[in-house]
Amino acid sequence: MSSLRKVSDSTVRRLSLYLRILRQIRARGETTISSEQLADEGGLTSAQVRKDLSFFGNFGVRGRGYDVVALEQAVQSILGLDRVWPAVVVGAGRLGSALTAYPDFARQGFRILALFDTDPAKHGRRFGDAEVLPLSELESFARRERVSIGIVATPAAAAQDVANQLIGAGILGILNFAPARIEVPPHVSLRQVNLAVELEGLSFAIVGAGQRANGGTR
């Protein structure tokens, strides 16, 4: 079964991609798919697909390919999406409320139970099923509701403090959108997302592409 050989971050990201593709394929009514087709849909190579999947088991049949439904199930389970993840969003600004309503989250079993914010003007507002509560209630709420995942969408200055409260409440993982590095103990999983980094990467690529087009050095 699922061995714990270290799996690279890139492999995990591609698993998410495979899952999305498999769902589309299934919606089209296809029952079988080859690594070649899966690769084409995702803009990868077939060897990459086979290698990624082989970390977790032998899902294919030689000469035939992969069963779409079975592989979808398997990937879903590998990613831990075969369960409900109780989550909270901290920071009920534009980003926090957008994330709360992000349809793909609910679809994957991430259930956002509440938002938290310091601003009293926001308390009581609802986004979907979730209500905005005072930040002071974060820790007791998270503990009581056995929240597994905290999504941090606060200003940078508040991020570490919020993370500490989440950790104190026994959270298992944090998805941090605040543009600040936060420290967590080893038993807590952390993922940083920085939207500015993405845009800056794009700007770098554009500048580089311009230089290439004009005949830059090399």
Next chain:
Amino acid sequence: MSSLRKVSDSTVRRLSLYLRILRQIRARGETTISSEQLADEGGLTSAQVRKDLSFFGNFGVRGRGYDVVALEQAVQSILGLDRVWPAVVVGAGRLGSALTAYPDFARQGFRILALFDTDPAKHGRRFGDAEVLPLSELESFARRERVSIGIVATPAAAAQDVANQLIGAGILGILNFAPARIEVPPHVSLRQVNLAVELEGLSFAIVGAGQRANGGTR
């Protein structure tokens, strides 16, 4: 000067990180920083920092370190952040409007001129300086205003079509938040951001951490 040796994506992402750290350091009034300090602040190694910077020039002084202001300037320029980037957001849903108002974007010179949406109920709404316009005006607006960057925050099904319109209008780069792969010609830079992938990566990490804690197979 800036040679065009291929620089890895990870290096570019770290440059964004260095820039953020340098600004903090400058705000604290420090004038000089070593690769060691920079590494500590960013959770990296000093060799990594030096290697990254050495792709672009010799910014440091042996025995002394880097001048904070000069290095900040240099990194800013490498990333193409020493100019204004006219941008548009397509899709005026929660995510699109959150991105429009995202303070770090404006701070880096990304100027969002307008949003576009098919929904007539949204036309005329304003987010900051930007107004929501009909999607049908996207191409002419982008061409007329010489828009460089398009931020796509539409449903997956609309993403490629929107991208084509942006490309037709002479855009240079696309930041795609729609959970769909889009194709662009080689002269257009593309960056995909998929928020579900990030959460799924977190869920994978939590499941893996749990197995480790219970003594799963090595």
Next chain:
DNA sequence: ACTTGTGAACTGTTTCACAGCA
């Protein structure tokens, strides 16, 4: 005949360790 699963080769990235310079 077809397509997986996987060692081996290759390519890219990070870390090491030290020469060179202020």
Next chain:
DNA sequence: TGCTGTGAAACAGTTCACAAGT
């Protein structure tokens, strides 16, 4: 002496190519 810049070594990730299974 202190710290950068950088080849060389180590490590990680990807691609190749083919044996094995249906």
